[in-house]
Amino acid sequence: MLLALPPLIGALPASDAGTSAADLRRAALDSTGVAFAGYAQAAGGLALPVGEQLTGVADLLSDRTTMRTWYRGVGDWRVDVVSPTGETGVHADASGTWTWDYVANAATRTADTALALPSAPDLLPSALGRRLLSEAGDAELSRFGADRVAGRDALGLRVVPAEESASVGRVDVWVDAASGLPLRVQVFGAAGGEPAVDTSFLELDLTTPPAEVVDFAVPAAAGIREGQAPQLLLAATRGTRDSTLVLPAALAGLDRRTIEGAPARVGVYGRGVTLLTVGALPGRASDGLRTALAGAPGAVVDDLGVRIAAGPLGLMLADGPDGAVLLTGTVTLDALAAAATELTGEAP
Amino acid sequence: MIAVELRKLFRRPRTWVTIGMLNALPVLVAVLLAVTDLAPRPGEGPVFLSAVLTNGTLYPLAALAIVLPLFLPIAVSVVAGEAIAGEAQAGTLRYLLARPAGRTRLLVAKLVSVIAFVLVTVVVVAAVGYVVGQLLFDVQPIGGTTLSGTTITPEQIAWRTVLAIGYITVSMLGVAAFALFFSTLTDSPLAAALGALAVLIASSLLFTLDAASSFAPYLPTRYWLAFVDLFREPVLWRDIVRGIGLQAVYVVVLVSAAWANFTTKDITS
Amino acid sequence: MLLGLVLPTEGEVQLLGEPMPTRARRVLPRVGALIEGPAHYGHLSARANLSLLDAAGPGGSRRTRTARIDTVLEQVGLAGVGRRPVKDFSLGMRQRLGLGAALLRRPELLVLDEPTNGLDPQGIHEIRDLLLELNRAGTTVFLSSHLLAEVEQLCTRVGVLDRGRLVLQDQLATLTAPTGATVVETPDADRVRAALDGRVLRTSVGRAVVRGADPAEVNAALVAAGVPVTGLALERPTLEEVVLAAASTSADRVDAPGERSRR
Numbered sequence: 073m074l075l076a077l078p079p080l081i082g083a084l085p086a087s088d089a090g091t092s093a094a095d096l097r098r099a100a101l102d103s104t105g106v107a108f109a110g111y112a113q114a115a116g117g118l119a120l121p122v123g124e125q126l127t128g129v130a131d132l133l134s135d136r137t138t139m140r141t142w143y144r145g146v147g148d149w150r151v152d153v154v155s156p157t158g159e160t161g162v163h164a165d166a167s168g169t170w171t172w173d174y175v176a177n178a179a180t181r182t183a184d185t186a187l188a189l190p191s192a193p194d195l196l197p198s199a200l201g202r203r204l205l206s207e208a209g210d211a212e213l214s215r216f217g218a219d220r221v222a223g224r225d226a227l228g229l230r231v232v233p234a235e236e237s238a239s240v241g242r243v244d245v246w247v248d249a250a251s252g253l254p255l256r257v258q259v260f261g262a263a264g265g266e267p268a269v270d271t272s273f274l275e276l277d278l279t280t281p282p283a284e285v286v287d288f289a290v291p292a293a294a295g296i297r298e299g300q301a302p303q304l305l306l307a308a309t310r311g312t313r314d315s316t317l318v319l320p321a322a323l324a325g326l327d328r329r330t331i332e333g334a335p336a337r338v339g340v341y342g343r344g345v346t347l348l349t350v351g352a353l354p355g356r357a358s359d360g361l362r363t364a365l366a367g368a369p370g371a372v373v374d375d376l377g378v379r380i381a382a383g384p385l386g387l388m389l390a391d392g393p394d395g396a397v398l399l400t401g402t403v404t405l406d407a408l409a410a411a412a413t414e415l416t417g418e419a420p
Numbered sequence: 421m422i423a424v425e426l427r428k429l430f431r432r433p434r435t436w437v438t439i440g441m442l443n444a445l446p447v448l449v450a451v452l453l454a455v456t457d458l459a460p461r462p463g464e465g466p467v468f469l470s471a472v473l474t475n476g477t478l479y480p481l482a483a484l485a486i487v488l489p490l491f492l493p494i495a496v497s498v499v500a501g502e503a504i505a506g507e508a509q510a511g512t513l514r515y516l517l518a519r520p521a522g523r524t525r526l527l528v529a530k531l532v533s534v535i536a537f538v539l540v541t542v543v544v545v546a547a548v549g550y551v552v553g554q555l556l557f558d559v560q561p562i563g564g565t566t567l568s569g570t571t572i573t574p575e576q577i578a579w580r581t582v583l584a585i586g587y588i589t590v591s592m593l594g595v596a597a598f599a600l601f602f603s604t605l606t607d608s609p610l611a612a613a614l615g616a617l618a619v620l621i622a623s624s625l626l627f628t629l630d631a632a633s634s635f636a637p638y639l640p641t642r643y644w645l646a647f648v649d650l651f652r653e654p655v656l657w658r659d660i661v662r663g664i665g666l667q668a669v670y671v672v673v674l675v676s677a678a679w680a681n682f683t684t685k686d687i688t689s
Numbered sequence: 690m691l692l693g694l695v696l697p698t699e700g701e702v703q704l705l706g707e708p709m710p711t712r713a714r715r716v717l718p719r720v721g722a723l724i725e726g727p728a729h730y731g732h733l734s735a736r737a738n739l740s741l742l743d744a745a746g747p748g749g750s751r752r753t754r755t756a757r758i759d760t761v762l763e764q765v766g767l768a769g770v771g772r773r774p775v776k777d778f779s780l781g782m783r784q785r786l787g788l789g790a791a792l793l794r795r796p797e798l799l800v801l802d803e804p805t806n807g808l809d810p811q812g813i814h815e816i817r818d819l820l821l822e823l824n825r826a827g828t829t830v831f832l833s834s835h836l837l838a839e840v841e842q843l844c845t846r847v848g849v850l851d852r853g854r855l856v857l858q859d860q861l862a863t864l865t866a867p868t869g870a871t872v873v874e875t876p877d878a879d880r881v882r883a884a885l886d887g888r889v890l891r892t893s894v895g896r897a898v899v900r901g902a903d904p905a906e907v908n909a910a911l912v913a914a915g916v917p918v919t920g921l922a923l924e925r926p927t928l929e930e931v932v933l934a935a936a937s938t939s940a941d942r943v944d945a946p947g948e949r950s951r952r
Contacts, residue, residue: 111658140656152568152652156645157467159567159652172569175470179569275658285654291565293474424744432732511728515790518692518724519746520717687694 096229097205097213099252104146104202106251107280110222112139114195114271118383129189133269137192142281150286151193162193163288170288171299179290182299197271201245201254204231207344221246221255222273231345237324237407238262238346239384251278259345261384262404268383317352317397317415324348324403324411341401341411348401348411353389358396362389372405376412379405392416421525425533429499430540438495439541443548445491446483450549454556467648472557475564477577479553480546481651484588487545488644493620494613496592499537500599501612503530504682508607514687523683531600531675538592542585568653580655584647587660591647594640594667595620597674604682637662640670691800692722705798718748721796723804727787731776735767735786738775742790749794761789764819766812780807788816798829805839817843837928841865847928851936864931867923871907873897874920884914898924 116133131137143149152161158175168183193199208231216228226246233240239262246256256272290296319339321328326341326348338351353361365387366373371380377396379388381404388399390412397415399408429435449469453459459470466485468478484492504527507513516526553559566572572580599616606612623639626632636642643663649656691702693710702709707716729738739758743749749757762768765785770778775786784807791799804820805813820843824830834840840847841861848858857864873881874896881897882889885907890898901907904921911918926934 111656140652154649154652154656156648159569161568174565174567174569177471177474177565288569289571291569291571293565294569421745424741428730428733428741431737432730434732510730511726512730514692514694514724515722515728515742516745517694518717518720518722519742520693520713521745522714684696686696 096215096227096247096252097208100205100229100245100247100254101202101252103198103248103252103254106253106278107144108198108251108253109142109277109279109281109285110140110273111275112141112196112271112273113137114139114192114197114269115267116195117266117268117270118385120382120385132190132192132195137195139192139196141193141196142285143198144280144283144286148283148286149193150288151196153192160192161288162191163286164193165287168299170290172288172294176295177293178295178297179288180297180299195269195271197254197257197273200269200271201247201257204243204257204259204345205229205245205254209234209344212344216244218249219246219256221248222276224255224276225249226255233344233346235326235342235344235346235403237326237342237348237403237410239381239386239404239407240345240402241384243345246272248276253278259384268385317392317394319350320414323350323414324407326403326407326411342403346402348399348403348407350397350399350411350415352392352394353396353398355395358389358398361398362396365389376409376416379408379412381405388412390416421521421529422532424521425529426536429533429537435499435537438498439544442487442491442495442541443483443545446479446486446545446549447552449486450479450483450552450556467645468651471564472553474558476553476557476559477564477574479557480549480581481584481647483545483549483552484542484584484647485645488588488591489624492541492545492588492592493595494617495541496534496538496595497599497613497616497620498609500534500596501603501614501616502609503534503600504603504678505606505609505612506603508687509609517687524679527600527604527675527679527682531596534596534600535589535593538596539585539589542589542592546581546585566651566653567648570653572653580650584650587647587650587663588644590664590667591644594670594674597671597678598640601674601678601681604678604685638666640666642666692717692720692724694724714747718746718794719796720798720800721791721794722800723787723791724800724802726803726806727783727790729775729783729786732774734772734774735762735778735789736771738786739790739793743793757793757795761792764792765789766815781809781812784808785812785816788819792823796828798831799823800831802833803835804832805834805836813839837932841928849932849935857931857935861928865925865928867902867925869900869902870924871899871901871904872920872922872924873899873907873911873918875911875916875918877917880914880916881911884911884916 114137116135116137118133120130120133138154140152140154141150147164147166150161150163152159159172160174161172163170163172168181171180171182172178173180194203212231212234214230214232216230218225218227220226225248227249229245229247231243231245241260241262241264243260244258245254247253248255253276255276257269258267259269260267317337319328323339323341326346327343328339328341329343331340338349341348341350362378365371365378365380368380371378375391377388377390379386381387384402386401386403386405386408388405388408390397390399393416397412399411399415401408403411450472453469453473457473459473466482468482468485472479472482504513507516517523521529564572564574564577595616598619599612602612602615603609606615620641623641627636627639627641643659643666646659646663649659691704691709693713696710704716705719709716729735730741733741736758739761740754743754743757744751758771759768762771765788767782767785767789770782775783778786784804788801788804791801799820801820805816808816817839820830830843832840832843844861846859847861847864849856870890875881876895878892878895878897881899882892885899888900890900892898899907902923904923908918908921
């Protein structure tokens with residue numbers, strides 16, 4: 073499940089030339105140059121059965137996150153996650169980000185990578201909206217209504233994924249009529265109901281924020297850390313050295329895609345908001361995860377392995393001939409099972 | 421009339437005993453921290469407390485954060501609950517009204533004296549916190565770090581602390597208004613104070629409940645912690661403005677209700 | 690209701706010629722009151738209590754406050770304990786302080802409820818003298834009490850309340866005026882009836898009431914008839930008799946919805 077998120081949110085190309093798109097979608101995608109300062113809240117309804125090392129991601133997707141943001145342009149912005157007793161600020165510059173954690177009194181430098189776990193800035197309506205719209209085909213797009221969001225006129229834009237294996241029912245994006253900035257994003261599972269993710273600006277000011285607000289200088293008394301991906305992610309991206317896992321060109325009807333800079337041992341399949349990642353997981357890492365997943369409510373355990381869905385997110389630990397294979401993504405459990413069968417060659 | 425009420429309040433030993441007890445907890449916490457050098461785990465305990473070990477300048481704020489959730493509202497409830505009900509219970513209310521101290525004047529004077537009590541209490545807690553912070557902890561001459569990771573000078577800390585004192589005082593006015601209103605309903609100061617505390621406990625409980633999220637923004641305790649926002653950079657005014665507005669609404673509504681009740685009430689005790 | 694503490698549901702109240710409670714701010718400074726016993730701030734001294742009460746309303750000049758406090762403490766006999774906290778006071782001392790508070794602005798009207806409650810006989814005497822002296826100086830004293838003796842000794846005009854209604858109001862002198870009969874004390878009441886045939890109104894053991902407002906004439910008639918007379922007096926109704934005649938039942942007795950009878 074964890075590994076589904078990076079490609080879903082973090083690894084999509086920022087723009088996809090060559091696809092024709094509705095005017096609104098184009099306006100939204102072209103809004104990366106619109107500077108603003110805002111106050112946003114994101115609420116996640118996804119309960120992730122994860123270990124302790126990834127509570128940050130789990131909280132992000134299951135809790136209410138309050139953010140302040142100042143955006144001057146691509147690679148020049150700041151997003152603060154505001155909590156009653158502290159603050160975590162992410163300051164982006166051309167080569168990476170500084171993450172300031174008040175409670176830990178530490179600043180962390182992270183270089184830009186192709187694969188990263190989702191963090192609060194990815195949940196900003198502007199960032200999430202552009203990403204989710206970036207690969208939507210015209211046939212998947214429709215307009216619906218209009219609303220006031222953060223005191224501004226917003227036009228509704230709906231994405232209904234075309235793939236049969238998609239677990240996302242629809243994505244609703246409210247786009248600022250004047251600037252094209254996505255102001256609110258709601259992601260619904262196939263069953264509808266409450267949104268799995270709901271993020272919205274509550275206040276928005278379209279004047280360019282001053283550079284000194286966005287820039288970051290490490291405080292004298294603070295500790296400095298080097299950014300490090302969580303161990304589970306490291307393990308998965310390295311894979312097992314002697315894994316014989318062969319990643320086919322298509323899985324469960326989804327084509328493989330190439331992402332520049334991403335480890336070759338991780339396969340990313342699908343497009344738009346329907347994505348599936350596949351990677352071998354070393355025994356140590358998989359054992360703990362298997363226990364956690366099998367114990368979670370609603371888990372399906374059979375000869376293929378164990379699989380579980382949390383809202384539109386699906387996660388599967390398949391038992392391959394050479395060890396465990398982790399499949400995650402915004403696909404249905406049936407699609408996960410089909411992919412696992414194709415990979416391991418076993419009949420379901 | 422206001423001067424009379426202020427004299428009554430501040431010549432009363434109980435007032436100073438209350439303020440003294442209110443300061444006991446932050447001082448105890450400071451001594452324990454200084455002796456054991458064990459900061460609370462990051463993210464746990466009152467805000468600013470983990471930062472105090474490295475910078476004593478922040479102790480006034482930590483002290484306020486310690487008393488804010490419970491001690492301060494209790495003290496305010498007791499004093500405000502005493503306002504009318506206390507006079508009624510002692511029998512002095514009938515003499516005041518026959519004097520005649522007009523009922524509206526008396527209520528206004530009581531409100532002002534309660535506000536004065538809150539202000540004095542908060543200032544004393546901050547002042548004691550300052551002294552304790554200077555004595556027991558390291559003080560950084562260059563100032564401190566905001567929640568946002570920027571550096572601020574001691575002067576900036578000082579004036580933002582003053583603003584925080586003002587904001588916390590305002591935050592307590594809703595409690596005071598509840599207790600004052602209940603105080604006009606009953607002749608028992610204890611009942612009035614407990615009534616106000618019951619409202620607060622209910623409010624704190626509902627605030628944590630997702631099912632109550634539709635009216636969470638209107639709970640009296642909703643924006644209490646917003647004084648922390650003064651120490652972000654830039655200052656996040658949103659919740660502070662809302663908190664002041666919310667308290668103003670509570671004060672206006674409850675004091676009006678108290679006035680309507682008190683000016684038409686038969687004083688029989 | 691008179692002092693604006695209880696608001697009337699109907700009718701109107703006039704105090705010193707002004708409507709209450711609308712003109713309370715103008716009238717009440719001219720009134721001193723002791724209502725249902727004294728009440729003070731126990732942690733404060735007698736002086737501080739008086740000072741605070743005086744400052745709490747209009748009509749108490751700050752300039753003369755200290756002097757006025759000195760005077761009333763002297764008047765009520767608390768000059769020696771003015772600086773002691775009231776919580777150390779006895780019931781009688783509190784009563785005196787309450788009276789002092791009522792006197793603080795030299796009121797035209799004093800409204801007193803059981804003013805001698807808790808006082809010893811000497812204290813009662815002192816207070817009575819003080820009130821009589823104030824009355825001579827022009828202060829109207831409005832007193833409510835259950836102690837008829839106190840009322841008889843103090844009041845010039847009395848009213849009787851029965852279950853919340855004023856059933857009688859008149860000069861004390863009128864109410865207790867001679868009835869036109871003479872009370873004869875004699876060991877042999879039956880012989881009085883024989884001697885003054887037709888004039889005897891009623892007899893009891895050792896006592897006969899005879900029509901005729903001239904005791905000397907009654908005496909002469911009885912002596913002439915050889916009836917022994919040990920005492921002679923004009924008949925006057927006692928206040929108790931007046932009250933008993935006017936008010937039907939005791940206020941404490943609750944048969945139906947009860948009210949209080951006071952005077």
